[in-house]
Amino acid sequence: MQKLLYVQLGDQITDQIRQGLYKVGERLPSVRELSKREQVSIATVNTAYANLEQRGWIEAKPKSGYFVRRSCLETVGLPETSNLKPKPRHMSVNELAMEVQRGVSNKKGSSFCAAVPDLNFPISKIIQRTYVSQAREGITFDQGYGSPEGLYELRQQIARRALGAGIQIGVDELITTAGAQNALALALRALTKPGDIVAVESPCYFGLLQMIESFGLKSIEIPTDAKDGMSIDALKLALQQWPIKVVLSIPAYSNPLGCVMPNENKQALMQLLQQYDIAMIEDDIYGELQFEGHRPKAVKAFDEEGRVLWCSSVSKTMDPKLRVGWIAPGKYYAKILHQKYVNSISLPSLPQSVAAQVMAQGQFDRHLRQARETYRQRAQHLIDLAQMHFPSEMRASSPQGGLVVWFEMPKKIDGTQLYYQCREREVRIAPGELFSVTGLYQNCFRMSFAKPWTLESEQAVAMIGLQLKEMMIKN
C-alpha cells in the first residue's frame, strides 16, 4: 500500500536529518521552497511539517520557519549512519594507510604518524595574510579555467628556487600540480601502463606503494642504505634482471630513512638510466629541509637528456593544505601537460598565487632557516627520548633532514600490533608494514618529529617504550 504523500515527505526529511544534510539547530527549507522542489501542494508540506513537529523532530520558530530540534536525535536514538561504517580492528593495508594519513588531524592525544610540518611557524600567518591580500586583489576574476601548465608567477619562483638544487630550467619547462603526490601520479600515469615494473626504495613511503598498486603496476624494492640511499649496485642488478620501466626515488632525505644519495651515486644512477634508456621520477619534497649546510643537489641537476622528472611541493615548507606542487618533466613535458589537462583541466589559481607571493618574499628563506634548525633539535630530542624509553635492542635512523625517524625493533615485535595498542591510547605512529609489500618491515615503525615537544608528547614516547618492553617480554 502506498504511503500518504505527507508521510512520504516526512520520512524523506527525517532521513535527511539522519544523513547529516540538516544538523541540530539548522533551518529546514521553507514551506514554499519544499513545495516547489518536491512538486507537492503547500497543504501537504504543512501537514508533513506539523506531523514532524508533533513527533519531536522539528520545531517552529515564529517568523523564521522550521528548525531541527535539539533533542530529536536523542529521542530517536543514535543516527543510523554512525553505525553504517564499523571500523574493523584489522583493516586492509589501503585502509590502514589512509587511517594513518588521517591520524594527524586527530585533535586528541599525540600524533607522530604523518610527515606533516609544524604549522605554528610565523610563515603560517604570512601565508594567511597573503591569502587575504590576494583574494582582495581579485586574482580569480580572469575569464576561463586558468592554464593547464599553471600560474606563470609561481612557475617563475619555482625556476629560481630550482637553481639552489643545481637545476637550470626555464619557466616554460614547469607544470604546477596538486601537491607532490599529484606530480608523481601524473608522472607514473604518463610513463607506464598496467603491468609495468617500477623500482622504488626499500623501505618506501607508503603513498608511493599505494599509488603503484592502484595503477595496476608492480614495484621492485631496491635495498636502500640508511646513509647513502638507494643502492646503485642493487639497482644495476635489478635492471639486468627485470624490464624496469621507471625508477621512483626520494634521493634527498628519503621517507622513511632520512638518507641522502651522494652526488657520485647520482651520476652513476644517471648512467644507468641512459644505459637502459629509462626515466626517473625524482621526489624532492624534503630537499630544502636539510639540518645543516647546503641543500643536496637534485639528481635532475645531473640530467642532460631530460630523463628525470623532478617533482616537489610546498607541503613540507609552507602548508600541505595549499596543495601546491610542481613537476619539471624534461622530455616528457607534453605527455605530462596532457595528463594534467585531462585529469582536472587546471588547478585553483589562488593557492598558486599565494605560494608564489610567499616564495618571492625574503621571509620564506628566513622561515626555512628557522624550520631547519628547529626540526634538527626536535629530531635529536625524539632520538634521545627513544634511547631513554625504548628497549635497548632498538635501532633508529639518523636523519640528515626531513621530518621522520625510522625505528627497527627485534623481529618478535609487531609494529602493526603496536600501532593498534598506541591508537587505543590516542597515540599515533606509522607501522612498518605499510612501507613494503614484502612484509620485510613488520618489526619497524616511523615517527614524525615535526610538532613541538610537550609534556604530553614526551609521555607518549615513554608509553610507546612501555608497550614495546611488554611485547618483548610476552613474545
Place this chain on the structure above:
Amino acid sequence: MQKLLYVQLGDQITDQIRQGLYKVGERLPSVRELSKREQVSIATVNTAYANLEQRGWIEAKPKSGYFVRRSCLETVGLPETSNLKPKPRHMSVNELAMEVQRGVSNKKGSSFCAAVPDLNFPISKIIQRTYVSQAREGITFDQGYGSPEGLYELRQQIARRALGAGIQIGVDELITTAGAQNALALALRALTKPGDIVAVESPCYFGLLQMIESFGLKSIEIPTDAKDGMSIDALKLALQQWPIKVVLSIPAYSNPLGCVMPNENKQALMQLLQQYDIAMIEDDIYGELQFEGHRPKAVKAFDEEGRVLWCSSVSKTMDPKLRVGWIAPGKYYAKILHQKYVNSISLPSLPQSVAAQVMAQGQFDRHLRQARETYRQRAQHLIDLAQMHFPSEMRASSPQGGLVVWFEMPKKIDGTQLYYQCREREVRIAPGELFSVTGLYQNCFRMSFAKPWTLESEQAVAMIGLQLKEMMIKN
C-alpha cells in the same frame, strides 16, 4: 677548453633571463646569495656581474643590487624560448582541443570557443568577499592535509542541492574533486582498464573524448537526438553487440547539443544498466542552468542500486577557477575515494570552504535565477544573429539550457578550416572535428553564448557568416 668560471656564471645568468626566471626590471640575486648558491667566490660573482653590465644585460642600482636591463632583450634579439615552440597550422586533435580550451582567456577579439560562464554577475564579488573573509578566519590552519573525502561543510551543501535533482544522498556519500573533469577522470580510472569500451553521446564534449583516449580506452559513440539526448534504442543495440563497460553521458543540457533526456528514457536507461550489470557516469555540470521551469531530474534520482556516479561542479554556476567539483559514486564509493587519495591526497581546503559558504547563502539561488534568464536571452540572440548572417543552409541546435549552440553546415564546409580563418581574425569557435573520433562532424562547430553581447562580438558573428558564405561559393 673549459670556459672561465665568471664566463660560465655569466652565461647561466643570461640563460636564466632568456628562460623567464628574471624579467626586465627585476632584481637579480645579491652577490652573496649567488656566491653561496653557486659555491664560487665573491670575486667571481663580481666579475660576472661587471661583465654582464658592460655587455648591456644588467644594470647596477646603488644600494639595491643588480637588475635586468630594460633594453637587454632588444639588444640581444628576441628571447630564444619564443622560437622554441612554433605553432604549426595543422595541429593534432589533442593540441587543437587544448588551444580551443585556452582560447577563452585571449584578451583580444571575440571568444565563443569554451563553455565558460560569464564572470561579471554579482556572484563574483560575493565569491571574492567570501574568499577574503574565509582567509581571514584562518580556515587553512588545521594540522595535516585535509581529508580525502573533502570539506564536510561543502558536502553538506551539495547533499542539500542534490535534492533539487531528485537525488537523496547522505553527506558521507559524497567526495569533492578538482572540478567535474576531475570527478569524471577519477570515475573512469576506477571503473575501467585500458582497452575497455565506454559509450558516449555523439557529438560528444571533446574533453571526454580526450580523457578516454588518454586513458587507453575506446569510445563507442551513440547517436544523440538534438531534443531527447542519447538514443536509448541505439544504446540497447550497442550493448547487445559490444562489451561496453560504462556509459558516460551529459543527460541535462548535453554539451554540445543542449538537449535533455526525458524521464522515461532515464528509467529505460536504468533498466539497461541493470540488465547488462554496468555503471553510468553522469556529468550533471549544466543541470542547474535550465532556461525555464524546474531543473531536470538526474538519472541518479532513478538509481536504486548505486550504479550511477553523479558528477558535477560549480564551474558553470560560480567560477571554474575555484576548481570545486564533486562525485556521488554510489556503490563505488571506496574505489573513488582511494583513487582520489593516491592521485592528490586531498584538495585545497579554502576554495571548498568558499564554495560551501556561497551555496549556503540565499544570494546563490538569486544568482542562478538571474543567470538562467540572462543566458536564455543571450542564446536567443546568438541564434537570431546566425539566422541573419549565416548561409541559409545552416542548422542550429535549440538548447533548453547550458551555455552552447551547435551549428551544422552543408558537408562541403570544413569547420576546422573555419576555425583557423576565424582565429586569424581573433575570433574563436570550437570546430566540430573535436566532438567525435569518427570525423562525423567536420562540417559543424560549437559556439558559446555566455558572454554579454557587444558590438564587437555581434560583428564577429557577421564575420563568421561572411567566411561561411565564401566557403560555400569556393567549394
